[in-house]
Amino acid sequence: MSSLALSATGLSGGYGRVRILFDVDLSVATPGVTAVLGRNGAGKSTLLKVLIGELPATGGDVKLGDVAITRLSTERRIRAGIAYVPQDLPIFSNLSVRDNLKIGAGRSGGIDRAIALFPKLGERLNHRSGALSGGERKMVAIGRAILSDPKILLLDEPTEGVWSGVIDEIGDRLSELAREISIILVEQHLDLAFRLADRIYVMDRGHVAFSGVPGEVRSDPRLLQCLSP
Numbered sequence: 001m002s003s004l005a006l007s008a009t010g011l012s013g014g015y016g017r018v019r020i021l022f023d024v025d026l027s028v029a030t031p032g033v034t035a036v037l038g039r040n041g042a043g044k045s046t047l048l049k050v051l052i053g054e055l056p057a058t059g060g061d062v063k064l065g066d067v068a069i070t071r072l073s074t075e076r077r078i079r080a081g082i083a084y085v086p087q088d089l090p091i092f093s094n095l096s097v098r099d100n101l102k103i104g105a106g107r108s109g110g111i112d113r114a115i116a117l118f119p120k121l122g123e124r125l126n127h128r129s130g131a132l133s134g135g136e137r138k139m140v141a142i143g144r145a146i147l148s149d150p151k152i153l154l155l156d157e158p159t160e161g162v163w164s165g166v167i168d169e170i171g172d173r174l175s176e177l178a179r180e181i182s183i184i185l186v187e188q189h190l191d192l193a194f195r196l197a198d199r200i201y202v203m204d205r206g207h208v209a210f211s212g213v214p215g216e217v218r219s220d221p222r223l224l225q226c227l228s229p
């Protein structure tokens, strides 16, 4: 079980001179699911990119446990125990499922943990990844990410482009995974986010508008305001 919490304090960041995030405070459940909601363009993906170090923080701090990791490279954050699955999946279409998974396996070469989480991948190991369904591609990306044995997993819209019948399946697997590690979940499917999350942050124009446990957030009139286009 993980005891390493990821937290952000007063976090700002963006693209070049364009500031997108303003003074974001966030602290993740360990283990468990912390969902981040907000309308398109609210800054959810940008937040994950700053947390993993793909974009620099221009203010504030990111901590893993008590250690500030704000200035660490993405590679060192991954080594420290954070994994990231971006929205646009880095899946190599020409490679088999097995070879795509092996990219995440490091020196051990073992892909068993990914297959234990998503047994369907075990049946598709020799398939070309480009021929997989949207849901299966998401499974490959998540399965590969957990092979680095992360304590914290950042997931950007794992159900985007996934057939509704498979959304629950992915949700069930994430719920299992969240018994062991912390997941920060950016998600457009509200039902799934409310089902999985221990805590929810609602973002609006680069700020955290409010946060709370799912019951509180669902009945907060600010939710509709923050999610309406």
Ligand SMILES: Nc1ncnc2c1ncn2[C@@H]1O[C@H](COP(=O)(O)OP(=O)(O)OP(=O)(O)O)[C@@H](O)[C@H]1O
Binding pocket: 015, 018, 020, 038, 039, 040, 041, 042, 043, 044, 045, 046, 047
């Ligand atoms: N590469 C980029 N360069 C400049 N601005 C960007 C870039 N990527 C995103 N943005 C801008 O940053 C803002 C926040 O985008 P972000 O992708 O973080 O939002 P989001 O909440 O994840 O939205 P979505 O649900 O659509 O993915 C938007 O105004 C977007 O146009």
